[in-house]
Amino acid sequence: MPADAPPAAQTAVLDGVAPEIGVAKPDPILVVDGVVRSFGGLTAVDVDHLELPRGLITGLIGPNGAGKTTFFNLMTGFDKPNEGTWSFNGEPLAGVSAHNVARRGMVRTFQLTKSLTRLKVIENMKLAATQQRGERFLSALMPPAWRDQERDIEARAMDLLARFKLDKMRDEYAGTLSGGQRKLLEMARALMVQPEMVMLDEPMAGVNPVLTQSLLRHVKDLRGQGMTVLFVEHDMDVVMDISDWVVCMAEGRIIAEGPPESIGTNSAVIDAYLGRQHDEDPAVAPGASAEPPHPEPRTQRASAADEEPR
Amino acid sequence: MNIGAVFADAARAALDPFAIAYALAAIGLNLHFGFTGLLNFGQAGFMLIGAYGLAITVSTFGGPMWLGILVALLGSVLLSLILGLPTLRLRADYLAIVTIAAAEILRIVFRSGWAAPVTGGAFGLQRFANPFYALNPIPDGRYGVANWAYSERTLWLMVVGWSLVGLMVLLVWALMRSPWGRVLLAIREDEDAARSLGKNVYGYKMQSLVLGGLIGSLGGIVLAVNQQAVNPDTYQAIVTFFAYTALILGGTGRVFGPVIGAIMFQVVLSGFDSFLRRAIAGGVIPADVLATQEVGIVRFILVGLGLMLLMIFRPQGMFGNREELLLDAR
Numbered sequence: 001m002p003a004d005a006p007p008a009a010q011t012a013v014l015d016g017v018a019p020e021i022g023v024a025k026p027d028p029i030l031v032v033d034g035v036v037r038s039f040g041g042l043t044a045v046d047v048d049h050l051e052l053p054r055g056l057i058t059g060l061i062g063p064n065g066a067g068k069t070t071f072f073n074l075m076t077g078f079d080k081p082n083e084g085t086w087s088f089n090g091e092p093l094a095g096v097s098a099h100n101v102a103r104r105g106m107v108r109t110f111q112l113t114k115s116l117t118r119l120k121v122i123e124n125m126k127l128a129a130t131q132q133r134g135e136r137f138l139s140a141l142m143p144p145a146w147r148d149q150e151r152d153i154e155a156r157a158m159d160l161l162a163r164f165k166l167d168k169m170r171d172e173y174a175g176t177l178s179g180g181q182r183k184l185l186e187m188a189r190a191l192m193v194q195p196e197m198v199m200l201d202e203p204m205a206g207v208n209p210v211l212t213q214s215l216l217r218h219v220k221d222l223r224g225q226g227m228t229v230l231f232v233e234h235d236m237d238v239v240m241d242i243s244d245w246v247v248c249m250a251e252g253r254i255i256a257e258g259p260p261e262s263i264g265t266n267s268a269v270i271d272a273y274l275g276r277q278h279d280e281d282p283a284v285a286p287g288a289s290a291e292p293p294h295p296e297p298r299t300q301r302a303s304a305a306d307e308e309p310r
Numbered sequence: 311m312n313i314g315a316v317f318a319d320a321a322r323a324a325l326d327p328f329a330i331a332y333a334l335a336a337i338g339l340n341l342h343f344g345f346t347g348l349l350n351f352g353q354a355g356f357m358l359i360g361a362y363g364l365a366i367t368v369s370t371f372g373g374p375m376w377l378g379i380l381v382a383l384l385g386s387v388l389l390s391l392i393l394g395l396p397t398l399r400l401r402a403d404y405l406a407i408v409t410i411a412a413a414e415i416l417r418i419v420f421r422s423g424w425a426a427p428v429t430g431g432a433f434g435l436q437r438f439a440n441p442f443y444a445l446n447p448i449p450d451g452r453y454g455v456a457n458w459a460y461s462e463r464t465l466w467l468m469v470v471g472w473s474l475v476g477l478m479v480l481l482v483w484a485l486m487r488s489p490w491g492r493v494l495l496a497i498r499e500d501e502d503a504a505r506s507l508g509k510n511v512y513g514y515k516m517q518s519l520v521l522g523g524l525i526g527s528l529g530g531i532v533l534a535v536n537q538q539a540v541n542p543d544t545y546q547a548i549v550t551f552f553a554y555t556a557l558i559l560g561g562t563g564r565v566f567g568p569v570i571g572a573i574m575f576q577v578v579l580s581g582f583d584s585f586l587r588r589a590i591a592g593g594v595i596p597a598d599v600l601a602t603q604e605v606g607i608v609r610f611i612l613v614g615l616g617l618m619l620l621m622i623f624r625p626q627g628m629f630g631n632r633e634e635l636l637l638d639a640r
Binding site: 076078097098099100102103107108109110114115116117118119123126127128130132133134135136137140141143146150173175176189190192193 | 481484485488489490491492493495496498499500502503504505506507508509510511517633634637
């Protein structure tokens with residue numbers, strides 16, 4: 001595993017922050033207050049207070065049905081909460097439409113990759129650039145108005161494609177890419193928006209180990225460039241490896257947050273998500289175990305909570 | 311039986327004003343369906359608005375023809391807004407339901423006795439394109455060879471009509487190679503992805519709906535001018551499906567697809583029609599097997615058969631991209 005540790009000055013901001021739910025952080029980029037979303041009788045998301053640290057990687061974990069993707073949808077304007085407010089860079093985002101959230105610098109990817117299959121890879125990339133003059137109806141009819149910009153966008157797209165090792169695929173239809181390549185393309189495409197914060201919904205799901213390593217490197221690179229990352233992931237090795245801060249959700253609520261070391265030993269997280277086998281040796285952080293835990297089959301929260309008193 | 315005459319009939323139909331009208335309607339549908347993924351099943355409604363906008367302005371209110379065309383185009387934009395505002399935020403099928411219903415409502419309202427003082431009811435309106443034919447520089451006569459000939463009036467409309475088709479093809483081509491067109495394609499592929507990348511999906515769908523509707527209305531105007539008459543029953547829902555047939559024959563999502571498709575549709579339809587009629591008249595097909603009055607229906611059966619064969623052996627249409635089509639099935 002490449003040992004590119006985060007710049008000390010960046011992670012140091014979290015040194016004095018206690019691993020408590022809803023704890024305040026210095027200079028947060030996203031602040032969430034009382035966001036509730038229910039579908040009929042089911043409360044999918046109920047977050048009292050959450051702050052995401054700027055310029056760092058935050059991992060969002062939790063069992064299936066914990067509300068992680070719904071939380072993503074709410075934050076990015078793809079779904080509307082029943083109540084609550086949240087602000088990005090100090091500006092409230094409640095009621096802002098999805099495309100405007102993206103324009104303000106918060107871009108998300110999807111758990112089920114949304115590659116635009118009948119567009120070529122390069123077109124997928126060029127599409128994502130913002131402020132394109134040629135996207136206005138009348139200027140679209142006058143190529144001189146957008147040709148130069150298009151050339152710049154293409155150069156930037158090729159740079160990113162090269163970084164993600166997709167440059168040889170530039171003229172292939174996105175639909176011909178493999179699942180892993182589509183994940184790479186989606187991440188690269190999100191970066192074309194030049195966001196301040198990227199929200200990645202299971203970027204490593206269904207990706208082989210080699211490609212996972214390369215994706216991890218890319219995510220760390222983003223932090224190196226000063227970008228904020230929030231990502232959902234089930235592989236605890238990955239979470240422990242790259243996160244600076246971890247938030248754990250279960251049944252719509254945040255049940256723990258803190259630096260990765262503290263999360264691995266948090267009893268609420270173990271109950272709800274990681275499973276009981278870690279109790280036998282609580283000193284070993286899951287990230288250090290040789291075999292990655294597979295939390296999905298062990299998310300029987302009710303039974304785990306019933307059997308073992310805390 | 312004269313096979314040459316069958317070919318002449320087919321060739322005449324290939325370029326006549328009906329082909330122009332279908333081509334324009336299909337170009338609009340291509341923008342909606344082929345490039346943006348909008349299911350507009352009410353293109354006949356846009357054509358009706360085009361035709362009646364012109365006819366009502368001139369025949370009922372005595373306005374000049376240029377104003378009639380302007381009213382037709384404004385009416386088309388208005389129809390797009392009314393249809394699009396409530397439905398474009400919803401899933402694609404809602405637009406399909408609303409458009410097909412709206413087209414039928416328009417037709418029934420326009421033919422009702424209540425609207426007759428303005429629309430002429432079931433009898434429609436006549437003689438509103440005289441200024442257009444007055445401008446005709448082509449001297450009187452018949453132009454062409456044998457059966458493949460047009461009157462000077464039809465020829466004049468064909469010159470203007472095909473120029474219009476060329477202009478619209480050029481417009482769509484210019485738009486679809488621009489970043490604007492790229493956004494439309496992205497919406498067709500996955501509108502949530504487009505939204506997540508900062509594109510105002512609703513705004514682009516509306517632009518597409520308005521522009522495609524406008525081009526469809528031009529088709530309606532050509533049809534009305536050709537006959538110098540409008541009648542609500544010309545614009546039944548089946549007209550929309552003829553336009554879709556033309557689009558699929560030519561190839562969806564291709565700039566030239568709808569034009570080639572409209573010509574093919576006319577050739578096949580008129581070719582079969584002429585062949586059957588002449589075969590019956592010449593005794594090749596016995597009259598007790600197929601009567602002349604049944605030809606109108608049988609030719610559509612044959613067109614349907616042809617369409618089925620096309621879908622089996624060339625599902626992308628004449629000009630479609632098979633690679634793209636296969637991706638779609640994944």
